[in-house]
Structure formats: C-alpha cells, structure tokens
Amino acid sequence: MTAALGYDRQVMSERSDAESVRLTRYAKLSETPLQSVVASRRLSGGWSSLRQIFGHREMLDLLIRRDLKARYKDSSLGFLWSLVRPLTQLLVYYVVLGQFLGAARGIPEFAIFIFTGLTIYGLLSEIIMGGTASIVGNTGLVKKVYLPREIFPLAAVGSALFNFAVQLVILIAATIVLGAFPWHAGLLYAFPSLALVLVYGTALALILSAANVYLRDIQYLVEVLTMLLMWASPIVYSWTMVRDTFGAGSVALDVYTNNPVTLAVLGFQKAFWMAGDASHFPPDLLLRMVVAFLIGLVFLFVGHTVFRRLQGDFAQAL
Amino acid sequence: MSTQLEDAVQPGPVVVDIAEVSKRFTIRKDNSLKERIVTLGRAGRQHREDFWALRGVTTEVRAGQTIGLIGHNGSGKSTLLKVIGGIIEPSSGSVSRRGRIAALLELGAGFHPDLTGRENVYLNGSVLGLGRDEISERFDDIVAFSGIGDFIDTQVKFYSSGMYVRLAFAVAVHTDPDLLLVDEVLAVGDEAFQRKCLDKIRSFQQEGRTIVLVSHSLGQVAELCDRVILLNQGEVVVDGEPLEAIAAFRDILEDRRVAEVGSDGVPPRQVARVISGEVSVQGRAPGEHLRPGDDIVITSTFEHDEGIDDWVCAIQIDNEHGQVIYGASTIVSGYQLERLEGRRAVDLTIADARFGEGKYFVNVSLMDFAGRHLHDIPQATSFTVRTEGHSRGPVFAEPSFELRPKA
Numbered sequence: 032m033t034a035a036l037g038y039d040r041q042v043m044s045e046r047s048d049a050e051s052v053r054l055t056r057y058a059k060l061s062e063t064p065l066q067s068v069v070a071s072r073r074l075s076g077g078w079s080s081l082r083q084i085f086g087h088r089e090m091l092d093l094l095i096r097r098d099l100k101a102r103y104k105d106s107s108l109g110f111l112w113s114l115v116r117p118l119t120q121l122l123v124y125y126v127v128l129g130q131f132l133g134a135a136r137g138i139p140e141f142a143i144f145i146f147t148g149l150t151i152y153g154l155l156s157e158i159i160m161g162g163t164a165s166i167v168g169n170t171g172l173v174k175k176v177y178l179p180r181e182i183f184p185l186a187a188v189g190s191a192l193f194n195f196a197v198q199l200v201i202l203i204a205a206t207i208v209l210g211a212f213p214w215h216a217g218l219l220y221a222f223p224s225l226a227l228v229l230v231y232g233t234a235l236a237l238i239l240s241a242a243n244v245y246l247r248d249i250q251y252l253v254e255v256l257t258m259l260l261m262w263a264s265p266i267v268y269s270w271t272m273v274r275d276t277f278g279a280g281s282v283a284l285d286v287y288t289n290n291p292v293t294l295a296v297l298g299f300q301k302a303f304w305m306a307g308d309a310s311h312f313p314p315d316l317l318l319r320m321v322v323a324f325l326i327g328l329v330f331l332f333v334g335h336t337v338f339r340r341l342q343g344d345f346a347q348a349l
Numbered sequence: 350m351s352t353q354l355e356d357a358v359q360p361g362p363v364v365v366d367i368a369e370v371s372k373r374f375t376i377r378k379d380n381s382l383k384e385r386i387v388t389l390g391r392a393g394r395q396h397r398e399d400f401w402a403l404r405g406v407t408t409e410v411r412a413g414q415t416i417g418l419i420g421h422n423g424s425g426k427s428t429l430l431k432v433i434g435g436i437i438e439p440s441s442g443s444v445s446r447r448g449r450i451a452a453l454l455e456l457g458a459g460f461h462p463d464l465t466g467r468e469n470v471y472l473n474g475s476v477l478g479l480g481r482d483e484i485s486e487r488f489d490d491i492v493a494f495s496g497i498g499d500f501i502d503t504q505v506k507f508y509s510s511g512m513y514v515r516l517a518f519a520v521a522v523h524t525d526p527d528l529l530l531v532d533e534v535l536a537v538g539d540e541a542f543q544r545k546c547l548d549k550i551r552s553f554q555q556e557g558r559t560i561v562l563v564s565h566s567l568g569q570v571a572e573l574c575d576r577v578i579l580l581n582q583g584e585v586v587v588d589g590e591p592l593e594a595i596a597a598f599r600d601i602l603e604d605r606r607v608a609e610v611g612s613d614g615v616p617p618r619q620v621a622r623v624i625s626g627e628v629s630v631q632g633r634a635p636g637e638h639l640r641p642g643d644d645i646v647i648t649s650t651f652e653h654d655e656g657i658d659d660w661v662c663a664i665q666i667d668n669e670h671g672q673v674i675y676g677a678s679t680i681v682s683g684y685q686l687e688r689l690e691g692r693r694a695v696d697l698t699i700a701d702a703r704f705g706e707g708k709y710f711v712n713v714s715l716m717d718f719a720g721r722h723l724h725d726i727p728q729a730t731s732f733t734v735r736t737e738g739h740s741r742g743p744v745f746a747e748p749s750f751e752l753r754p755k756a
Contacts, residue, residue, distance in 0.1 A: 053413060053557030057361035060412050060527060065366060065445040068435040090475045097472055101463040104504070171460070176452045176476055177435030248383075343438030346431060347374060 068177070080339060083179040090178065094186035098161075099193060113194050114201065117153055121146050124267045138269050139306035143206060148266030150202050151299040154195040155228045155292060156257040161187035162236020163243050163253045170349045180342045181335070184236040188229070202303060211305045223320040224298035230327035231291050234334035241341040244348050264293040265300075271311055288313045291323040361412025362447075364528055364559045365433055370442035372403040372428055372583075402428040403439065404583040412448075412527070415550075415560040417574035417591065419567065419598050421605065425583040426563045427532055430454070433561060434530050448527030448559075451477050453518065460517065462506035466497055469505050470520055477524040487523045494549075495519035496542070515542055522549050529553060531562035547573070567595050571670035592669055596728075599671075603727055619724055621657065624650040624692065626664075626713035626729030638735040641745040645699040649713045649729070656690035659718040664697050667710045667728075674709065674743045675699070680718070705745045706736045 084091070103109045124145050129135035138144050165183040166173060173180060206212050243249040265273065270288070277284040287293060297312055298320055313319070376398040402425045410416060410433075418426040431437040432444055434452045460469045470491055474484040492501050495516045497508075505513065521529075531550075550573060553560060564570050570577060570591060577594035579587040581601055587594040626649040630639055639645065647664055663678035677697060679686055686695075710728040717723060740748050 053361075053555070056527065056557045057412050060364065060448050061362040063447045065363070065447050068433070068444040068446050089480060093472050093475050097461055097464060097468070100468070101461050104463040172476060174436060175454050176450075178476065346436045 080179055080181065080335075084181050084185065087179055087182055091182050091186055091189065094182065095189035095193070098186060098190040102190075110197075114197065117146075117149050117198055120149055124149075128267050134268055137272065140209065140211075140304065143202075143209060143211075143306070144269070144300065144304050145267055146202055146205060147300050147303045148264070148296050150195065150198045151224055151228060151295055152261055152264065152266055152292070153198060154191055154225075155232050155295070156261065157191035157194060158188050158228070158232035159235050159239065159253060159257055160250075161191055162232070163239040163250050165236070166240045166244050166345060167247070167250075167349065174346050174349060180345060181237065181338065184233070184240045184338075187236060187240075188233055191232075206303060206305075213303050213305050215305070218302045220298040220317070221302035223317070223324065224295045224302065227291050227295040227298070227320060227324055227327060230324060230331050234327065234331040237331075237334040237338040241338045241345075244341070244345055260292050263287075263290060264296045266296055269307075269311060270297060270313065274313075289319060289323065291327060294320050294323050361557060363409050364412050364446065364448055365410040365561075366443075366445045367406055367408050367410075367429075367433070368443050370403055370406045370429075370432060370439040370444060371401065372425075372432065372437065373440045374400045374402055376400055401583050403432065406442070406580075406583075406585055408578065408585065408588060410528075410559060410561065412559050413554075413557040414576055415554055415574045416562070417570035417577040417594075418561065418563045418580060419565075419570055419577060419594065420580035420586075421602065424580040426580050427454075428583075429578075429580065430530050430532055430561060430563050433528075446528070449478055449525065450528045450530065451521045451524045451526035452530040452532075453521050454530065454532045460505050460513065463504055465504055466501040466508070466516055470501075470516070473517065473520045474524065477521060477526075479524055491516075491519045491523050494523070494545070511539065511542075518546060522546075522553075526558060528559045528561070531560065531564075533563055533565065567598070567671040571595055595671060599727055603725075620654040621660075621715050621723035622652045623713050623715050623724045623726045623729070624652055626650075626711050626726060628711060628730050628732045638733050639702075639704070641703045641705075641734065641736055642701055645702045645732070647697045647699070647711060647713075647730075648694055649697070650692060650694045651689060651715050652692045653689045656688055657717070657723075658688050660686060660689045660723075661714075661716040661718065662686070662695045662697070663714040663716055665712045665714070666704075667712065668743055669708050669710075672743070674704065678716070703745045704734045705741065705743045706734055706738065707743070708733045 099110070103112055106112060121142065125135075125142050129138075129141045129145070135141035162184040165187040166180065169183045172178065173183070203212070239249055239253060270293075273287055274284055277287065288297075294316070297316060300307060301312055301316065406425075406429060418429060420426045428437060430452075431454065432439050433446065434450065434454065435444075435446075436452070436454070460473065464472070467488075470488065471481065471484050474487075475481070479487075492498070495512075495518070497512055497516055497519075500508065500512065505516075508516070529550075550560060554573075560573075562570075562573070574591050576589065577587070577591040578585055579594040579598050579601075586601070587597045626647060629635065629646050629648065630637075630643045631646070633639065633643070649662060649664065651660070651662065653660070661678050661680045663680075664676070665673060666675040668674050677699070679695070687693075708731060710731045712725060712727045713729045714725040715723045734745070736745050740746065
C-alpha cells in the first residue's frame with residue numbers, strides 16, 4: 032500500500048499548480064473565437080488572407096534571410112557570386128552585340144544602357160524563376176504546418192529585391208564613374224518601372240508557383256519564357272531600332288511597346304540612361320505605364336485568386 | 350492511470366470542431382504536361398481515380414483531452430490529423446479550431462540543411478508561430494531539451510538523424526501550444542529521449558493542453574490517451590474508451606489478415622484450425638478470479654483436416670494495454686508433439702503464476718516449424734487476477750519495506 036500512496040501524494044501536491052495552469056488555459060481558450068481552418072472557403076477570402084500574410088511578416092523576413100544565407104553558404108566568395116552573372120552578361124552583350132555586331136553605334140553610352148535594362152529585367156526574371164520554384168522548394172514547410180502559402184512566392188520576391196538593390200548600387204556607381212549621375216526629373220520614372228515589375232512579377236510568381244506544384248513542366252517552361260521576355264524587350268537593342276523596323280504608328284509597334292516588361296525597361300532607361308533623348312522613347316510613356324499598372328493590379332488579383340483556389344491541395348500534391 | 354481519468358472528468362472548451370468532413374484524393378497517372386495534353390478530355394478521366402480518405406467525419410475535441418487516432422495504413426488517420434492542422438483542405442465539411450497549434454507531422458521537415466541548428470531553431474519557431482523575442486527567451490531550454498549541446502552552431506546537414514529529430518521535437522514542444530498534433534514521431538531517438546518525450550507529453554496533459562496523436566503502437570495509445578478514435582476506410586468506427594477502440598481495431602486487423610490469407614490462394618475454409626482456448630485452475634470455479642501463485646492451466650484445442658507433423662502450439666498472454674506479458678510454445682519448451690490429425694487438445698500449465706492485478710487475454714496460435722501462423726484466435730479467452738493490492742505492474746511479488754537503522 033505504501034508505495035502506491037507515496038506516488039499519489041506526490042501527484043496530489045503538484046495537482047494544485049497544474050490545476051490552476053489548466054483552468055487559466057481553458058479560460059483563455061474560451062475567449063478566443065473558433066476559426067474556420069478551411070482557408071479557401073472563408074467568406075472574406077482575399078482580404079483575410081492579406082491580413083494573415085501581414086501577421087506572418089516576421090516569418091517572411093526570416094524566409095528571405097534564409098534564402099539569401101543558404102544560397103552561397105559554403106562558397107568562399109559568398110554573395111559576390113550574385114553579381115558575377117549580371118556582370119558577365121554585361122561584358123558579353125557589350126562586346127559581342129555592341130562592338131562585333133555594331134549595336135553600340137546607334138546607342139550612346141552603350142554599357143550603361145545595357146546594364147540598366149539588365150538590372151530591371153534581372154529583377155523580373157528572378158522573381159518569376161524564384162517564385163515558380165518557391166512552393167516546391169519549401170515542400171517541407173508546406174506539408175508540415177499551415178502557413179499562408181503566399182509567403183513562399185513573396186519570399187522569392189523579397190530575395191530578388193535584395194539582389195536587385197545590390198545591382199542598383201553598382202549601376203549608380205557606374206553612372207558616377209562614367210561621369211553622369213542621372214540627377215534629373217526623369218529619375219522618378221524608376222518608381223513606376225519598379226512598380227510594374229513587382230505587380231506583374233508577383234502575379235506571375237503566384238500563378239506559376241501554384242501551377243508548378245501540379246505540373247513540374249512549368250519550371251522548364253518558365254526558363255524559356257524568361258529568355259523570350261528578355262529578347263522581347265529593348266535591353267540589348269534600342270526601342271528606336273524596333274520602331275524603324277515595324278514603322279512608327281504600326282499595330283505591331285504598339286503591341287511591342289505596350290508589353291509591360293518593355294514599358295518597365297524603357298522607364299528604367301529613362302531614369303538611369305542619361306544619353307537617351309526624347310526620340311529614344313515612345314510618346315506618352317508615363318500614361319502607358321499607369322494603364323499597364325492598373326491592368327497589372329487586376330492581374331495580380333486574378334493571380335491571387337487562382338493561387339488560393341489551387342493551394343488547398345498543395346500538401347497532398349507535393 | 351488515476352491522473353488521466355481525472356483529466357477526462359473535466360474537459361475544457363471545444364478546441365477543434367469537425368463537422369461532416371470528407372476528403373477525396375484524385376489519383377492521376379498522367380503527371381507531365383505532355384501526357385496531360387495527350388489524355389485531354391474524356392480519355393483523361395480514365396487516368397483518374399477517386400479515393401475517399403475521409404467520409405463524413407464528425408467529432409469534436411475538447412481542451413485537455415488526449416486523443417489517439419488509430420486504424421491500419423490508409424484508414425485516413427494521418428489525413429484527419431492534417432485536416433485538423435489545416436495542411437490539407439477537406440473536399441467538403443468544415444473544421445474550426447482555436448488556440449495556438451504545433452504540429453509534429455514530419456519532424457524537422459522545415460529545417461534547411463545549409464543553416465545552423467541555431468538559425469533553424471529561429472526559423473522553425475517562427476513557423477510554429479513564435480516571435481523572435483519569445484524564441485530567444487526559450488532558446489536555452491530548447492537546446493538543453495534537445496541535448497544537442499555545442500552542435501547547435503553546426504549546419505544541420507551534418508547532424509545525425511536522431512539529433513535532427515531531437516532538435517525539431519524540442520522546438521515544437523517549447524512553442525507553448527494549446528493543441529499538439531503528433532504523427533508517429535514518438536518512436537524516434539534513443540530510449541532516453543523517448544522517455545523524455547513521453548514525460549513532456551504527460552506534463553502537457555497536466556497543463557490542460559490538448560493532444561491528438563496518430564500511432565501504430567497500441568500500447569502507447571492505451572497508455573497515453575483518454576479517448577481513442579478508430580478509423581476504417583475513412584469512417585469513424587469507434588469513438589470512445591481506449592480499450593474498447595483498441596479491441597475493435599484488433600478485430601479489424603484479424604479480419605483483414607484472414608481476408609489476405611484467403612486471397613493468397615489458400616482456400617477460405619482452413620485445413621488447420623484453432624478451435625478454442627480455455628483457462629482453468631485447480632480448486633477454483635470457472636470465472637472465479639485468480640490469485641498469484643495459482644497453477645494456471647490453459648487448454649487449447651486444435652484441428653487439422655489433412656494431418657500435419659511439424660506443428661507448434663503457441664500461447665501468448667497480453668494485458669489490457671495490449672502489451673505482451675507472457676509467451677510460451679511447444680517448440681521453445683522443446684516438447685515433442687505427435688502428428689496432428691483430426692482434433693487434439695494441448696494443456697499448458699503455468700506453474701506458480703504471479704501475474705499482477707488486472708485482466709489478461711490469452712491468444713492461441715497454431716504454427717508450423719517455419720514460424721508461419723496457420724491459424725490464431727486472438728483473445729481466445731481471458732482471466733482476471735486479484736491481489737491484495739500491495740504492488741502494481743504486471744508482475745506480482747510480495748513487497749516488504751524495511752527502514753535501515755541509522756549508520
């Protein structure tokens with residue numbers, strides 16, 4: 032009898048503590064409302080998921096840091112590698128296209144011109160590529176615990192923005208070295224450009240990341256797509272060359288120009304490439320950008336809706 | 350035992366409310382874009398197969414309960430756990446929940462191999478809903494619990510799988526969850542760590558936290574849970590007392606085993622059969638409680654239509670929790686049996702049996718020398734042992750304490 036009693040007595044003394052802890056927990060729980068777990072069927076849909084994402088901003092921050100840290104963790108040059116690619120691209124395009132093929136003859140300050148386009152386009156392609164792979168790449172987290180899944184493509188946007196910022200610093204340094212810091216009102220064009228890239232990039236990242244879960248072909252398709260998009264916008268050649276080919280006022284030129292990526296690249300060039308005068312740019316550039324931005328917002332909304340529809344089955348499809 | 354019973358008496362508010370939840374999985378055999386385009390439209394439907402992982406599951410979980418989900422593989426228990434966690438959305442029905450949740454589904458799945466343990470603790474804690482300051486506050490406790498020590502600043506990819514899981518478990522249990530979802534992860538780590546995990550779960554129970562766990566270890570379920578939900582083919586079969594649910598589960602397992610044997614080409618009517626098992630003790634009426642020190646005689650009857658030379662009579666005794674307490678067989682004892690043809694009975698005498706207080710189940714098996722079970726009757730019979738209550742546990746031996754004189 033004694034052994035059993037001793038055990039019970041010890042439990043009894045701990046009981047009162049545990050009891051109060053337990054009752055406090057129950058009381059606290061009774062106050063919190065029951066919330067539906069099924070995200071896609073919540074009434075306030077899009078809005079509440081925005082609120083949720085905002086609530087997880089600390090998590091978003093950590094994920095971005097993780098991506099950046101983990102990317103070059105075991106390399107001795109570390110994050111300098113993220114600059115090697117664009118700088119090599121710059122060198123190749125400058126030498127091959129500019130000098131050998133003679134594109135530089137029609138474009139003053141060709142190096143700055145190319146690097147401007149590459150910088151803003153690099154942001155877009157990194158958002159799209161990183162975003163597409165984001166859900167599949169975070170399989171572990173997606174399958175482990177519920178988080179607003181939008182966080183993963185958004186983290187890809189975040190880490191792309193970081194690399195973009197570094198490249199931008201180099202771009203500005205280059206303009207200073209070459210003696211022409213773009214200190215003019217046109218510099219403000221950088222903002223609508225950036226906004227365009229972010230809106231369209233995020234929308235595409237959302238749709239493609241979700242689609243990639245179900246069809247892994249998407250990530251290969253995206254590689255082709257980003258290559259196409261690059262050559263479909265005036266990065267290594269100038270807009271005037273396209274105008275001269277298609278003819279001013281032609282429908283083809285309008286289609287080409289109103290491509291949001293083209294508009295973003297043109298806007299960025301207007302901001303940082305001082306050598307280009309007004310004849311290098313299409314008329315009503317700002318208006319076109321505003322219209323494209325508004326359409327982009329609708330596209331982003333659609334993209335998010337698609338994402339929310341598809342995300343319910345992520346965990347089982349992965 | 351007593352603590353769990355008292356917990357069950359006073360459940361708190363509803364933590365999870367599950368109403369009419371069904372989940373359909375569509376299994377597709379065409380997974381690339383090419384295949385999908387080729388099989389577009391009607392042909393595509395032939396490449397799809399529907400599988401209902403959950404059908405009309407309705408239940409609620411109250412604060413402070415520890416619920417075990419059991420069922421064989423594919424019965425939907427893990428799916429139900431993931432639906433509760435919000436990781437999988439049900440095809441129909443609703444799930445609502447409150448309070449902070451921590452899920453131990455795939456331990457350390459959120460770890461990034463290239464980051465150090467420290468960085469992963471922050472990341473993982475954040476995933477489970479902790480703020481940066483909260484993690485910093487608990488960081489030392491987490492490291493101490495995991496027993497990782499100086500390896501905390503090493504990249505996780507250099508960890509052994511045990512260290513990996515220990516760290517992940519440590520993070521999860523330090524997130525102050527109201528609801529803890531556990532999937533088959535208590536079987537990780539070395540024995541000392543498992544003990545630590547179980548202790549942690551017990552203190553969680555004391556603190557009124559709610560635990561939903563999936564386990565194949567029925568003994569563990571019986572030991573930890575105060576309520577068990579048995580799922581079979583996506584439906585709730587039993588929702589109630591652990592022992593009742595476990596007994597029902599054993600029946601399902603046995604049915605399946607018999608069905609599987611039948612489908613292997615062996616005719617459904619077995620040539621080898623265990624007919625019965627009976628317990629008797631000299632000097633006690635049938636049904637009377639046994640006492641430690643009794644000579645228990647278990648009489649089992651077997652039958653074989655064609656005759657068999659290499660047969661083995663095996664007896665196993667389980668306690669209420671499904672733990673094996675005793676086992677004996679003719680082959681282990683070295684006892685020579687004659688050819689079995691027609692019906693024969695075997696007496697097993699367990700001399701001076703000293704089982705502890707409780708109820709015991711006798712499983713009778715007919716096997717061959719290769720160890721194949723020809724036929725079993727699980728829980729063929731049972732007996733109850735009464736003692737003076739001087740000791741606990743499955744073994745009874747008279748205890749006597751004596752305080753030594755002062756040195």
